[in-house]
Amino acid sequence: MCELFGLNSSRPIEAASCLRDFRARGGGAGDNPDGWGLSYKEGANFRLVKEPLPAVRSELFARMGETLRSDLILAHVRKAKYPLVNTFANTHPFKQVCCGKVWMFAHNGLIPEIVAVEQxxxxxxxxxxxxxxxxxxxxxxxxxxxxxxxxxxxxxxxLWLETVARVAEAVASYGQFNFLISDGEYLVAYAHDRLYYLERHDQNLGMGALEVALIATEPLPSCAPWLPFEPGELRIYRHGRLVGDMKTYPPLPPKKAAAFQ
Structure with missing residues (x-):
């Protein structure tokens, strides 16, 4: 199954050890060989780099993971399900412009019925x-x-965060819907049925307090301790701090979606 990784912090930081672990989930320690992507804030801009290749074999991912510094990261490794087509365009994260903002999104799960609804x-x-x-x-x-x-x-x-929570609950009725979305200011993580978080606060730094929040589909071994989301929980981060925690009540994934876990 696809896997997600997110980082939100109070200032740009490196996440080399976590990204190293996450890269291994893309066709090595995890069966997600069908593409990888990294989207991240660089100054005021969102950058997006991705390849329809196994992350574990990508030299580009390896280089970026060791050197990337950012206060907002969304990453994804893909296990192709819908469709079974491995292309650049089908590789997460996805980037769109809406309402005067640039948005990034990555998803884990299976919700094929939403295609006809949106079409x-x-x-x-x-x-x-x-x-x-x-x-x-x-x-x-x-x-x-x-x-x-x-x-x-x-x-x-x-308002838009409340909208995301309400719509996430509705979309989850079509299948399995775990995701990360960001407008460049907030990082929103929604756990339909499977997601973990890690929050860190460090006061003992010369540059002042550092707030960090990490999100992952599976706990990454070099970063600990991880805590599980509740099913239907939507957590909202800004500058590394939790600024919202909403509970939705989506149905459990149907058997056809659960079979892909």
Missing amino acids: ANKKAVCHPDGQTDSEYAFCYLLGHIARQSHVTLQLTGE
Whole structure:
């Protein structure tokens, strides 16, 4: 099954040991050989690097993992399910522009029914570059965020975060829906049925306190201790601090989705 990794911190930091562990999940220690991607903040911009290749064999991932410094990272290693097509466009994370912001998204699970739902949407705010159910779900989420922005005439953090929680619960009814999404300011992690977090606060640094939050589908051995999300929990981070914790009540994944775990 695909796996997610996220980092949000109060200032740019290295995450070499965690990214080293995560890279191994892409076709080595984990059966996710169908592509990898890293999206990260660099100054005010979101960068995105990905390849439709096993992360464990990627020299580019290895180099980036050792040198990358950022305060916001979304990473993904893919196990192709929908569709069984291994291309650059189908590789996570996905990038879209909506409501005056650049958004990044990565998903773990299987929700093929959302494709037809979003294709039937006559007011879609974005169109997937690839064929994955994940990217269609991303556009479905952004459509609801854009609708909220249109109603309120501005996109405030509280409103779009509440929208994400409400829509995540609805999309989860189609299958299995664990994801990371960011607008460059917040990192939002939603655990339909499987996700872990690690939060660190270090006061003993010359540069001042450091706040760090890490998210992963599976605990990474070089970083500890990890705690599990509750099913249906949505955690919201900004500058490394937890600023919101919402509980939704999605159905358990149906047997057809659970079979891919």
